[in-house]
Amino acid sequence: xxxxxxxxxxxxxxxxxxxxxxxxxxxxxxxxxxxxxxxxxxxxxxxxxxxxxxxxxxxxxxxxxxxxxxxxxxxxxxxxxxxxxxxxxxxxxxxxxxxxxxxxxxxxxxxxxxxxxxxxxxxxxxxxxxxxxxxxxxxxxxxxxxxxxxxxxxxxxxxxxxxxxxxxxxxxxxxxxxxxxxxxxxxxxxxxxxxxxxxxxxxxxxxxxxxxxxxxxxxxxxxxxxxxxxxxxxxxxxxxxxxxxxxxxxxxxxxxxxxxxxxxxxxxxxxxxxxxxxxxxxx
Amino acid sequence: xxxxxxxxxxxxxxxxxxxxxxxxxxxxxxxxxxxxxxxxxxxxxxxxxxxxxxxxxxxxxxxxxxxxxxxxxxxxxxxxxxxxxxxxxxxxxxxxxxxxxxxxxxxxxxxxxxxxxxxxxxxxxxxxxxxxxxxxxxxxxxxxxxxxxxxxxxxxxxxxxxxxxxxxxxxxxxxxxxxxxxxxxxxxxxxxxxxxxxxxxxxxxxxxxxxxxxxxxxxxxxxxxxxxxxxxxxxxxxxxxxxxxxxxxxxxxxxxxxxxxxxxxxxxxxxxxxxxxxxxxxxxxxxxxxxxxxxxxxxx
Numbered sequence: 001x002x003x004x005x006x007x008x009x010x011x012x013x014x015x016x017x018x019x020x021x022x023x024x025x026x027x028x029x030x031x032x033x034x035x036x037x038x039x040x041x042x043x044x045x046x047x048x049x050x051x052x053x054x055x056x057x058x059x060x061x062x063x064x065x066x067x068x069x070x071x072x073x074x075x076x077x078x079x080x081x082x083x084x085x086x087x088x089x090x091x092x093x094x095x096x097x098x099x100x101x102x103x104x105x106x107x108x109x110x111x112x113x114x115x116x117x118x119x120x121x122x123x124x125x126x127x128x129x130x131x132x133x134x135x136x137x138x139x140x141x142x143x144x145x146x147x148x149x150x151x152x153x154x155x156x157x158x159x160x161x162x163x164x165x166x167x168x169x170x171x172x173x174x175x176x177x178x179x180x181x182x183x184x185x186x187x188x189x190x191x192x193x194x195x196x197x198x199x200x201x202x203x204x205x206x207x208x209x210x211x212x213x214x215x216x217x218x219x220x221x222x223x224x225x226x227x228x229x230x231x232x233x234x235x236x237x238x239x240x241x242x243x244x245x246x247x248x249x250x251x252x253x254x255x256x257x258x259x260x261x262x263x264x265x266x267x268x269x270x271x272x273x274x275x276x277x278x279x280x281x282x283x
Numbered sequence: 284x285x286x287x288x289x290x291x292x293x294x295x296x297x298x299x300x301x302x303x304x305x306x307x308x309x310x311x312x313x314x315x316x317x318x319x320x321x322x323x324x325x326x327x328x329x330x331x332x333x334x335x336x337x338x339x340x341x342x343x344x345x346x347x348x349x350x351x352x353x354x355x356x357x358x359x360x361x362x363x364x365x366x367x368x369x370x371x372x373x374x375x376x377x378x379x380x381x382x383x384x385x386x387x388x389x390x391x392x393x394x395x396x397x398x399x400x401x402x403x404x405x406x407x408x409x410x411x412x413x414x415x416x417x418x419x420x421x422x423x424x425x426x427x428x429x430x431x432x433x434x435x436x437x438x439x440x441x442x443x444x445x446x447x448x449x450x451x452x453x454x455x456x457x458x459x460x461x462x463x464x465x466x467x468x469x470x471x472x473x474x475x476x477x478x479x480x481x482x483x484x485x486x487x488x489x490x491x492x493x494x495x496x497x498x499x500x501x502x503x504x505x506x507x508x509x510x511x512x513x514x515x516x517x518x519x520x521x522x523x524x525x526x527x528x529x530x531x532x533x534x535x536x537x538x539x540x541x542x543x544x545x546x547x548x549x550x551x552x553x554x555x556x557x558x559x560x561x562x563x564x565x566x567x568x569x570x571x572x573x574x575x576x577x578x579x580x581x582x583x
Contacts, residue, residue, distance in 0.1 A: 023384060023387050023389055024387075024389035024390055026384065027381075027384035027385070027387070027389050027395050028389070028390075028391060028395060030380075030381065030384070030395075030399070031391075031394065031395040031398035031399060032398070034398045034399055034401070034402065034456065034460065035398040035401060036424075037402075037410070037413035037414055037416065037417065037456070038401065038405075038413060040413070040416050040417075040424060041412075041413045041416065044416065053422045055427070095308070096308055096309045096312060097309070099305045099306070099308060099309065100305065100306050100308070100309040102305055103302045103303070103305035103306045104306070106302075107298055107299065107301065107302025107303075107305065108298075108299065108302065109298075109299035109300070109302040109303045110299065110303075112302065112303075112306075115306060115310070117573075118313075118318070119309070119313065120569075120573070121566070121569055122313060122317045123569070124513065124565040124566065124568060124569040124572075125317055125321060125562060125565060125566075126513065126516070126517055126565070127316060127317070128516075128517050128538060129516065129517075129538065129541075129558055129561050129562065129565070130316070130317070130320040130321065130324065130558065131541070131542060131545070132324065132327075132541065132545040132551060132554050132555065132558065133319075133320030133321075133323045133324050133327070133555075133558075134316055134320050135545075135546075136320075136323070137315055137316060137319070137320060141315075152312070152315070152316060153316035153317075155312055156308070156309040156310075156311075156312035156313045156316070156317075158313075161309065186298075186301055211404060214406070215404075215405070215406035215407065215408075216406075217406060217407060217408050217520040217523070218519070218520060218523075218538070218542065221523070222542070222546065232406075233406045233408045233409075233520075236406075236408055236409060236412070237408045237523055237524060240408075240412050240415075240524060248415060248416060248419070251412050251415070252412070252413075252416070254412075255409045255412040255413060258406070258409060259404075259405055259406065259409050262404055262405075263401075263404065263405075266401075266404045267397075270397060270400075273404070274400065274464050277403075277461070277464055278464055278465065278468045281464075281465055281506070281510075
């Protein structure tokens with residue numbers, strides 16, 4: 001042990017620097033591997049199928065793929081549907097989770113603990129696993145093939161309830177009491193004290209919710225049946241199905257413009273996105 | 284009895300009523316889309332599949348027996364176990380490595396972080412489309428790459444030996460960057476003095492990692508692990524694009540199988556029985572999480 005300590009200053013510093021460059025190399029290499037699929041998609045989207053697959057750097061650049069892809073499916077409709085979908089889900093989640101989070105954070109009522117446990121259990125009972133019965137339920141409610149039908153199972157999210165309960169619990173009681181003295185009712189306290197205090201949590205939750213539901217696929221696939229309601233993900237999967245006989249360059253082009261809005265948003269607000277995933281994830 | 288306690292009691296009763304009114308909307312929604320479907324699934328799994336001539340009838344556990352005697356059930360369960368058994372440790376290990384690198388002083392650190400995290404922001408369906416490029420036989424990137432070393436073309440998605448592995452690769456690619464951010468956050472809460480102290484004590488990099496970093500990252504690891512376990516049931520979107528569970532069930536996972544049972548073969552009882560089994564496993568996981576982990580790990 002002692003000889004390592006005495007030997008440390010010289011070799012330690014040297015080893016430290018050598019490892020640092022090795023680290024950098026490894027990190028950058030892994031980053032290149034990680035981004036490669038996206039890079040290849042960009043490459044393919046701007047070249048003819050032959051040019052894309054030959055990896056010939058001098059192959060001519062073309063925008064033809066984007067035109068073909070854009071004309072191949074009702075994309076504006078899909079974009080609209082996805083936008084509507086994430087908006088409806090987020091609005092529902094904000095409403096349901098705020099009320100319930102507030103109740104669990106500040107009120108005691110018979111069965112509140114048991115109910116809270118039941119809600120937490122939904123963190124594990126994924127809507128994805130219950131697709132068959134949820135499908136039956138949505139059909140029964142007459143919501144099959146509607147945007148509301150895609151959104152409804154996600155609105156009372158256990159995750160959101162839990163997140164907001166934690167946020168509300170962190171608000172000092174003095175603020176609440178001050179508002180009460182000023183004559184606020186309980187709804188007023190929620191509106192004037194708790195919601196403003198939880199703003200960062202709301203923002204984080206909103207970003208995670210939008211990213212999640214922008215990308216969601218299986219449930220929308222099950223519960224939609226027409227172009228009037230299909231979100232982008234389902235539209236893209238139909239477009240890229242082998243039966244549709246579209247080539248890989250065109251599929252790449254379609255893939256790129258479907259992911260573009262979220263990617264641009266991510267690149268512009270990456271700090272907020274990453275913070276959001278963190279804040280929403282670490283409990 | 285004086286007036287004050289009475290007023291207090293009225294006040295607390297009012298608050299209790301107010302509180303329960305607040306949870307009512309969510310309880311209603313959760314009943315519609317979580318609690319009732321769970322019960323209905325359980326119930327449906329005990330009945331036979333109704334046909335025009337023979338209406339469905341109570342068959343107790345026959346559906347489960349049928350399920351257990353079906354070789355494709357065991358295949359799908361095995362596939363999912365392999366899928367979980369590989370994706371979880373590999374993506375967690377990679378995530379930790381990525382976080383250590385993304386936290387170290389290296390050039391282009393911001394770019395590196397973005398590169399790691401970007402797949403997380405993609406829809407799985409879109410990710411699968413990108414990977415088609417890699418897996419296409421002969422002309423795909425992988426075959427080109429291996430072709431340089433003299434290997435002949437492999438039909439990655441079309442042969443049973445490689446189909447599941449190809450699916451697993453895409454999942455790892457998608458998940459590692461997501462788990463990285465949790466490690467990254469955890470790493471940033473570890474005071475740098477610890478590392479200095481360890482170095483002064485003569486601990487090497489590896490010792491510091493194993494004896495100090497890993498134990499301190501344990502809560503994060505467990506949190507990520509629970510997430511990864513849930514995802515190993517949930518993440519199947521790429522199956523729809525890449526293999527459709529084939530060839531010959533080689534890459535079929537449980538949730539895809541449930542979907543296929545219910546919506547392609549209209550075999551609702553089998554789908555229900557399978558769903559119940561998944562719910563039992565997820566429920567056990569929940570109990571484990573609440574009972575054991577919550578007590579030992581302090582989440583803020």
